[in-house]
Amino acid sequence: LKRCPNHGFDGHNQMQMFTQGFRAPTRMILDASAGGSLKNRDETEARELVESMALNEYRATNDRRANKRGGML
DSSP: OOSSOOTTOOHHHHHHHHHHTSOHHHHHHHHHHTTSOGGGSOHHHHHHHHHHHHHHHHHHHHHTOOOOOOOOO
């Protein structure tokens, strides 16, 4: 959302359009993390939640690096 022009949409509508692009399981996780429907949160809270979850997923992905095992020579 930060890189795209807003085309005249306010932040709340931008966030709704953004989250509508998710699959149902992802929206369910967002709603659960929001303590109810994400649509009931204001734009700032919703954006912070999505950014926090994205950062946590990035960290989890980096923590799952494959361990290099020594091989036979």
